[in-house]
Amino acid sequence: MPSPRLYDDLAWVWNYLSPPSHYAEEVESFRLRFAREGVSSQGSVLHLGSGGGSIDFHLKREYRVTGVDRSAAMIEVARAHNPEVEYVQGDLRDVRLGRTFDGVLLHDASTYMHTPEEMQAAFHTAAAHLEPNGVLIYLPEELRSRFVQHKTKVRTIGDADLSVTTLEVDFDPDPSDRTFETTFVFLIRREGELTVEHDTHTMGLWEIDELLPMLREAGFDAEIEPWELSDLEPGEAYPLITAVLVHPRFAGS
Numbered sequence: 001m002p003s004p005r006l007y008d009d010l011a012w013v014w015n016y017l018s019p020p021s022h023y024a025e026e027v028e029s030f031r032l033r034f035a036r037e038g039v040s041s042q043g044s045v046l047h048l049g050s051g052g053g054s055i056d057f058h059l060k061r062e063y064r065v066t067g068v069d070r071s072a073a074m075i076e077v078a079r080a081h082n083p084e085v086e087y088v089q090g091d092l093r094d095v096r097l098g099r100t101f102d103g104v105l106l107h108d109a110s111t112y113m114h115t116p117e118e119m120q121a122a123f124h125t126a127a128a129h130l131e132p133n134g135v136l137i138y139l140p141e142e143l144r145s146r147f148v149q150h151k152t153k154v155r156t157i158g159d160a161d162l163s164v165t166t167l168e169v170d171f172d173p174d175p176s177d178r179t180f181e182t183t184f185v186f187l188i189r190r191e192g193e194l195t196v197e198h199d200t201h202t203m204g205l206w207e208i209d210e211l212l213p214m215l216r217e218a219g220f221d222a223e224i225e226p227w228e229l230s231d232l233e234p235g236e237a238y239p240l241i242t243a244v245l246v247h248p249r250f251a252g253s
Helices: 011-017 025-037 071-079 107-111 116-128 207-218
Strands: 044-048 064-069 084-090 099-106 130-138 154-157 163-171 177-189 193-204 220-226 239-245
Touching: 011 071, 011 116, 011 154, 011 177, 025 099, 044 116, 064 099, 084 220, 099 154, 107 116, 107 239, 116 207, 116 220, 154 239, 207 220, 207 239
Parallel strands: 044 064, 044 099, 064 084, 099 130
Antiparallel strands: 130 239, 154 163, 163 177, 177 193, 220 239
């Protein structure tokens, strides 16, 4: 299956969709949890599915960061923001770097896991890169209980020379399966001239009750907490999972 255009020829748009300035509060929430579980400042953190490096821009101020992503184009974007960070091209379902880290972050790249086997493989990858009592921070962003048909978001970032307006729409053509579609439409204005591009992503839908047994099987003891972000709408809640590797089974495998 070809990569979504956002991670290929449209990778440069990432800076206008999710720039580093959007992630300071998120990363602080991760730092607090890493610190609570004993990951010290200047510890090592592996970011699985590191994307365009916007999260790493903040992580690197606290930790020694290694990022893994399938997309060479996204790694190029990430390196432009973070030349001091190590990036490795690889698939979070099976990459093995041959070393361990104090912490692992699995952010929204997990939404591209479409089957239980793929999600379990991602958790095994995290476990294989942690020492005993190492810490996984995991964001299960796309949950069936939170899904809204035709949910739409619009944002514009840029200046007079170049701006990108992004229209994002979620749609589930078959509510009986585990996936839905997110379609992006990009209105790109260069010096007033308009170009329109679009891109559709297939995303996985999960329930917390499905994910927790997978984490346990991979050796983790998981705690679920509300994600305390200031820009959430009243009544809107995202769960954030902190998981400690208590039964290592996959080291080096």
